[in-house]
Amino acid sequence: MPAQPARGDLVPSAVLGLLGTRGPLSRAELARQLGVSPATVTQITKALLARDLVVELDQVPSHGGRPARRLGLASTGWGAIGAKVTADHVALVHVALDGSVTGSSVHAFDPDAPHALDALAVLLRDAVESHDGHLLGVGVGIPGAVDSQDSGTVEAPTLGWSEARVGRALRSALGVPVLVENDVNTLAVAERVYGVGRDHGSYLVATIGRGIGCGVVIDGALYRGAYGGAGEIGHLPMSVDGPACACGGQGCLEAYIGQAALERAARERGITDDGIDALRLAADQGSADARALFAEAGAMLGQALAGVVHTLDPEVVVLLGEGITAWQYWEVGFAASFRRHLMPSRRGTPYRIDSWDEDKWALGAAALVLASPFDQTGATGDQGSLVRERLHAGPSA
Amino acid sequence: MPAQPARGDLVPSAVLGLLGTRGPLSRAELARQLGVSPATVTQITKALLARDLVVELDQVPSHGGRPARRLGLASTGWGAIGAKVTADHVALVHVALDGSVTGSSVHAFDPDAPHALDALAVLLRDAVESHDGHLLGVGVGIPGAVDSQDSGTVEAPTLGWSEARVGRALRSALGVPVLVENDVNTLAVAERVYGVGRDHGSYLVATIGRGIGCGVVIDGALYRGAYGGAGEIGHLPMSVDGPACACGGQGCLEAYIGQAALERAARERGITDDGIDALRLAADQGSADARALFAEAGAMLGQALAGVVHTLDPEVVVLLGEGITAWQYWEVGFAASFRRHLMPSRRGTPYRIDSWDEDKWALGAAALVLASPFDQTGATGDQGSLVRERLHAGPSA
DNA sequence: GACGCTTTATTTAGTCGCAAACTATCTGCA
DNA sequence: TGCAGATAGTTTGCGACTAAATAAAGCGTC
Numbered sequence: 001m002p003a004q005p006a007r008g009d010l011v012p013s014a015v016l017g018l019l020g021t022r023g024p025l026s027r028a029e030l031a032r033q034l035g036v037s038p039a040t041v042t043q044i045t046k047a048l049l050a051r052d053l054v055v056e057l058d059q060v061p062s063h064g065g066r067p068a069r070r071l072g073l074a075s076t077g078w079g080a081i082g083a084k085v086t087a088d089h090v091a092l093v094h095v096a097l098d099g100s101v102t103g104s105s106v107h108a109f110d111p112d113a114p115h116a117l118d119a120l121a122v123l124l125r126d127a128v129e130s131h132d133g134h135l136l137g138v139g140v141g142i143p144g145a146v147d148s149q150d151s152g153t154v155e156a157p158t159l160g161w162s163e164a165r166v167g168r169a170l171r172s173a174l175g176v177p178v179l180v181e182n183d184v185n186t187l188a189v190a191e192r193v194y195g196v197g198r199d200h201g202s203y204l205v206a207t208i209g210r211g212i213g214c215g216v217v218i219d220g221a222l223y224r225g226a227y228g229g230a231g232e233i234g235h236l237p238m239s240v241d242g243p244a245c246a247c248g249g250q251g252c253l254e255a256y257i258g259q260a261a262l263e264r265a266a267r268e269r270g271i272t273d274d275g276i277d278a279l280r281l282a283a284d285q286g287s288a289d290a291r292a293l294f295a296e297a298g299a300m301l302g303q304a305l306a307g308v309v310h311t312l313d314p315e316v317v318v319l320l321g322e323g324i325t326a327w328q329y330w331e332v333g334f335a336a337s338f339r340r341h342l343m344p345s346r347r348g349t350p351y352r353i354d355s356w357d358e359d360k361w362a363l364g365a366a367a368l369v370l371a372s373p374f375d376q377t378g379a380t381g382d383q384g385s386l387v388r389e390r391l392h393a394g395p396s397a
Numbered sequence: 398m399p400a401q402p403a404r405g406d407l408v409p410s411a412v413l414g415l416l417g418t419r420g421p422l423s424r425a426e427l428a429r430q431l432g433v434s435p436a437t438v439t440q441i442t443k444a445l446l447a448r449d450l451v452v453e454l455d456q457v458p459s460h461g462g463r464p465a466r467r468l469g470l471a472s473t474g475w476g477a478i479g480a481k482v483t484a485d486h487v488a489l490v491h492v493a494l495d496g497s498v499t500g501s502s503v504h505a506f507d508p509d510a511p512h513a514l515d516a517l518a519v520l521l522r523d524a525v526e527s528h529d530g531h532l533l534g535v536g537v538g539i540p541g542a543v544d545s546q547d548s549g550t551v552e553a554p555t556l557g558w559s560e561a562r563v564g565r566a567l568r569s570a571l572g573v574p575v576l577v578e579n580d581v582n583t584l585a586v587a588e589r590v591y592g593v594g595r596d597h598g599s600y601l602v603a604t605i606g607r608g609i610g611c612g613v614v615i616d617g618a619l620y621r622g623a624y625g626g627a628g629e630i631g632h633l634p635m636s637v638d639g640p641a642c643a644c645g646g647q648g649c650l651e652a653y654i655g656q657a658a659l660e661r662a663a664r665e666r667g668i669t670d671d672g673i674d675a676l677r678l679a680a681d682q683g684s685a686d687a688r689a690l691f692a693e694a695g696a697m698l699g700q701a702l703a704g705v706v707h708t709l710d711p712e713v714v715v716l717l718g719e720g721i722t723a724w725q726y727w728e729v730g731f732a733a734s735f736r737r738h739l740m741p742s743r744r745g746t747p748y749r750i751d752s753w754d755e756d757k758w759a760l761g762a763a764a765l766v767l768a769s770p771f772d773q774t775g776a777t778g779d780q781g782s783l784v785r786e787r788l789h790a791g792p793s794a
Numbered sequence: 795g796a797c798g799c800t801t802t803a804t805t806t807a808g809t810c811g812c813a814a815a816c817t818a819t820c821t822g823c824a
Numbered sequence: 825t826g827c828a829g830a831t832a833g834t835t836t837g838c839g840a841c842t843a844a845a846t847a848a849a850g851c852g853t854c
Contacts, residue, residue, distance in 0.1 A: 011811080028832055040811050042834055065831020066819040145742065155742060202623045214708070223615060225710025226599045229742065236704040237738040239636075240696075247740040299637075307633040311611070311705055313622025341634040343644040345542065345552060345626065408840080425802055434842055439804055462801020463849040797853090804847075810840090817834070824827090 010376065011036055012044050013388040016053065017373030019073045020097030021193050024057050026068030045071060053394050073097070075395040077133035082366025083124060084141040084183060087111060087158055090120065092127050093359050095366040099194045102132065104359050111159035117166065121173035128174050134395035137177035137387045139368035140166065141186040141361055143211065145229045149368070150381025152180030157246070158211075167383070177386040179368045184231060185222055186364035187320055188215025192222070193371045196352060200315040206233070206305060207321030208330070210259045214308060221377045234258065236304050253304050257297040259323065265293055280326045294329030301330065302337030309342060309349050317351040324356045407773065408433055409441050410785035413450065414770030416470045417494030418590050421454050423465030442468060450791055470494070472792045474530040479763025480521060481538040481580060484508060484555055487517065489524050490756050492763040496591045499529065501756050508556035514563065518570035525571050531792035534574035534784045536765035537563065538583040538758055540608065542626045546765070547778025549577030554643070555608075564780070574783040576765045581628060582619055583761035584717055585612025589619070590768045593749060597712040603630070603702060604718030605727070607656045611705060618774045631655065633701050650701050654694040656720065662690055677723045691726030698727065699734030706739060706746050714748040721753045 014034050019025060025033070031041040048054040049071075057070045078097040083090055088110070094103040107123050110116060124138060144156025152167015170178045181189070188205040191197050197217060205215040214231040216223040223230050234254035235247050242251025243261065255261055259276050271289050272278040282290035305317060319327070339347055372384040373391060380387070411431050416422060422430070428438045445451040446468075454467045475494040480487055485507070491500040504520050507513060521535055541553025549564020567575045578586070585602040588594050594614060602612040611628040613620040620627050631651035632644050639648025640658065652658055656673050668686045669675040679687035702714060716724070736744055769781040770788060777784070 009810095026832075037812055038833065039813080039835080043811080046834095062820045063831070064821050064829080066817095066833070068832060200623075216708075218615065218620060223709075226597075226712040227710055229710040230708065232707040232710070232740065232743075233704075235707050235740045237700045240700065249738060249740060251738075252740075303634045303637065307630075307704065308708055310629040310632050311613075311627065311708055312620075313624055313626040313629070315623040341646060341648075343629065343632045343646060343649075346629075406840090423802075435803065436805080436843080437841055440841085443804095459850040460801070461799075461851050463803070463847095465802060795854105798851105799853105800849100800851075802848075802850095804845100806845080807843095809842075812839080813837095815834100815836085818832075819830100820832095821830080822828090824825100 009388065009392055010373075011040060012048060013373035013391050015041070015044055015048065016073065016391050017097075017370065019054065019071060020076075020078060021099060021370065022198075023098065024070040024072040026060070026070050028068060030071070051394065075134070077395045078136055078391070079131065079133050080136050080366045080369035081124070081127050081131060081138045082141070082186075082362040082364065082368070083120075083127075083138065084186075084361035084365055085109065085111065085120065085159065086143065090123055091358065091362040092123070093362040093366055094127070094131055095363060095370065096133075097136075097370055099363075099367070099370070101359060101363065104362065111156075111161060116161075117164065117169045118173075120166075121170055124170060124174055128176060134390075135176055136390050137179060137369040137372075137383070138170065138174060139186065139365035140170065140178065140180045141183035141365035141368075142166065142180060143183050145227065146180050146182050146185075147228050148224075148381060149179045149181050149379060150383050152178065154180065171383070177369070177383040177390070179372065179380060179383050179387075181365070181368050182213075182215075182224075182228065182231075183361055183364070184213035184215045185224065186368050187360070188217050188222055189371045190360075190364040190367035191215075191318055191354075192217055192220065193367050193374070195354060196316055196318050202312075202314050204305075204308060204312065204314045204317045206301075206308075206317060206319050208257070208301065208319065208323035209321035212254045212258055212301070212304075213321075216312065216314075218312075220374075222379060224379065233304060233308055236307065238300065238304065253300065257300050262293065262297060266290070269293065276323070280329075283326065283329045291329050291332070294326055295333035298330035298333030298335075299337040300333075302334040302339075303341045305351075306338055306341035306346075309346055313346070314349070317349065319351060319353050320356060320360070322356065322358070324353060327353055406785065406789060407770075408437060409445060410770035410788050412438070412441055412445065413470065413788050414494075414767070416451065416468060417473075417475060418496065418767065419595075420495070421467040421469040423457070423467050425465060427468070448791065472531070474792045475533055475788070476528065476530045477533045477763045477766035478521070478524050478528060478535045479538070479583075479759040479761065479765070480517075480524075480535065481583075481758035481762055482506065482508065482517065482556065483540065487520055488756065488759040489520070490759040490763055491524070491528055492760060492767065493530075494533075494767055496760075496764070496767070498756060498760065501759065508553075508558060513558075514561065514566045515570075517563075518567055521567060521571055525573060531787075532573055533787050534576060534766040534769075534780070535567065535571060536583065536762035537567065537575065537577045538580035538762035538765075539563065539577060540580050542624065542629075543577050543579050543582075544625050545621075545778060546576045546578050546776060547780050549575065551577065568780070574766070574780040574787070576769065576777060576780050576784075578762070578765050579610075579612075579621075579625065579628075580758055580761070581610035581612045582621065583765050584757070585614050585619055586768045587757075587761040587764035588612075588715055588751075589614055589617065590764050590771070592751065593713055593715050599709075599711050601702075601705060601709065601711045601714045603698075603705075603714060603716050605654070605698065605716065605720035606718035609651045609655055609698070609701075610718075613709065613711075615709075617771075619776060621776065630701060630705055633704065635697065635701065650697065654697050659690065659694060663687070666690065673720070673723075677726075680723065680726045688726050688729070691723055692730035695727035695730030695732075696734040697730075699731040699736075700738045702748075703735055703738035703743075706743055710743070711746070714746065716748060716750050717753060717757070719753065719755070721750060724750055 090109040154164045212234040214233040235252040239251040243255040245252035245255035487506040551561040609631040611630040632649040636648040640652040642649035642652035
């Protein structure tokens with residue numbers, strides 16, 4: 001833990017990143033947001049202005065003092081590519097620095113195939129080559145544990161990957177910085193840059209969908225755990241025995257309210273045999289059974305998240321994931337359960353639902369790259385430094 | 398989040414603290430332990446040597462290179478006072494920088510009394526005045542939530558305290574730095590300096606006793622949560638309904654395996670009416686019922702801690718608390734349950750039992766002060782800076 | 795016992811970012 | 825009109841720490 005971490009030009013990158021993700025800001029605003037002194041911002045921006053990376057825009061009307069002169073990025077051509085890997089496809093998005101999606105695609109993918117990593121590399125190389133503008137890097141979201149964003153060695157049972165050297169393989173194939181991270185954590189990072197992280201330093205991002213996951217952000221930094229496995233709330237033990245879970249345990253949260261569990265329950269209760277979408281449709285059409293099933297799941301989620309809140313005491317909990325589209329039915333059970341299982345002093349802990357669309361996973365992966373200018377903890381490693389270097393070098397390519 | 402936090406002379410304090418808590422070290426060792434460059438250590442130690450705060454000791458035989466010259470503290474007269482406040486007494490210890498106890502005492506205390514804070518201040522003032530050597534500060538451990546170590550405003554239902562301004566009151570009464578912290582967190586900090594924290598950056602300290610608690614240390618820093626309430630695992634919801642808990646909820650972990658719950662179960666099962674010590678005695682004497690009761694508690698603790706491990710992915714879990722004296726009986730249920738509820742990839746997470754004696758709570762509180770030279774996060778606030786200042790000023794008083 | 799290797803400690807030159815003092819420019823109020 | 829107060833931005837000098845080069849002092853080995 002270096003007192004002053006060896007980080008090449010972190011603040012300039014952070015300035016560029018902030019201007020890119022938040023739009024034009026005054027110097028004073030930059031200083032406040034980044035927690036550095038105004039003096040430093042003056043120095044940094046002076047250099048960036050001289051190098052034409054930043055331009056002085058308009059002057060905003062005063063609020064009882066000298067008017068602020070806003071700064072903006074000289075070039076808005078910066079962007080990143082995000083990829084989300086699942087058991088049957090890869091979703092790709094091209095994202096600009098401000099978070100806007102400039103293109104997206106979905107590709108069939110078989111992670112069990114002999115040269116799956118090579119196939120992934122090919123997919124991504126095409127995307128890199130077709131990228132319009134100056135590419136800062138590629139972010140990859142994986143449903144599994146990643147030892148570090150930097151090395152990107154992956155343990156992902158659902159993909160059949162063990163000790164897969166995803167980061168290394170892609171890096172050498174693509175020639176641009178590649179950051180690999182657990183998929184839920186990418187969403188947490190995205191919230192840091194574009195969502196709740198603007199107003200809160202410590203929060204949880206819980207996802208409901210195929211699995212149940214949780215990203216932990218503490219004081220603005222993603223907490224990954226000792227071995228990159230923090231936030232595995234899908235396997236919180238909810239009962240001593242209970243249904244068998246894919247992880248080998250019994251009574252895991254996911255074995256109760258994961259997508260597969262809900263689909264099985266829907267079958268057993270005679271609601272539908274056609275999967276989760278049909279179940280939601282049934283609820284939409286007024287099926288009391290379907291609604292009850294979601295409400296029960298919501299209640300259990302509430303109980304589990306109450307426990308996590310007791311453990312971590314976050315400022316706010318964000319709920320996300322593909323399952324969130326049925327949230328109105330989950331909430332019926334969740335709201336009461338969550339409050340009831342919280343101790344009185346925590347009962348005020350707010351939760352928020354973010355909007356969802358299919359791109360969001362991949363978008364989160366791209367956010368990994370776009371957030372790396374803000375990384376003060378070194379979590380992004382060498383690849384993060386490379387991203388900052390490219391940002392620093394300017395859109396010359 | 399300042400990139401370079403405003404901290405007055407942090408490294409010199411850390412050097413002194415490290416020499417005090419770990420004994421003589423070479424410069425190279427100091428550099429490695431503190432994560433600073435050898436150059437810095439040379440500069441710092443040069444200054445400290447010049448001011449006679451540090452002395453050069455012997456030269457240790459080489460291991461294939463230039464022999465290391467070890468440095469030690471010139472004065473070992475530094476110490477701190479630790480206080481643990483409970484519902485019926487206050488335990489005090491005087492502790493030297495190296496963690497050795499130089500004196501201890503226990504005083505009756507009624508936190509519900511009208512001027513309880515004043516009474517506490519009187520107790521502590523006597524201790525401060527009678528302290529032998531140079532006092533760095535006073536640490537106070539409280540069974541409740543503390544907003545920050547610095548301000549020390551306390552929310553402690555078990556003491557009947559709400560918004561009690563403990564820190565402020567004691568500070569003005571004592572005239573030395575006062576750090577206030579949740580009691581479990583003080584143990585976590587003590588482990589950081591004297592225990593498992595020497596070898597591990599991220600760990601949990603779980604306590605069993607009157608309550609069930611947990612301290613969270615992440616990358617060497619105590620994680621306190623957004624409102625100082627992290628680690629309240631005593632109120633993890635273990636079931637949808639279940640026994641009523643003092644917190645107002647139902648089915649909390651503590652309502653199953655806290656001291657009061659165990660004592661009630663012992664009564665109901667006809668094992669003993671005489672409290673927890675009698676229960677352990679019964680187990681010692683071979684009572685199968687008593688042993689089963691502990692084993693059941695252990696099993697539930699294992700399940701709960703497995704969940705916490707899934708959430709936080711620590712390197713190691715340390716078990717502590719006054720209840721740990723009966724650990725041999727807990728363990729029967731704990732070991733299997735903990736492993737069984739962990740997912741395969743976490744099943745290797747080790748747990749350790751620390752020895753226990755009654756001073757340990759107060760000792761933890763003292764460690765709060767003795768660890769403040771290592772605080773890089775600013776968690777100790779102004780009071781921490783004051784401690785560092787006193788350390789820096791030398792044992793002149 | 796000369797050479798290479800390892801580890802420890804120091805020196806030097808330089809970077810990063812801060813605090814403090816300052817200037818600049820506006821609002822509001824008497 | 826003029827001054828207090830607020831907010832924005834700049835300049836200057838400095839403290840803390842680093843990286844890189846160097847010196848110091850031992851070990852092993854042929």
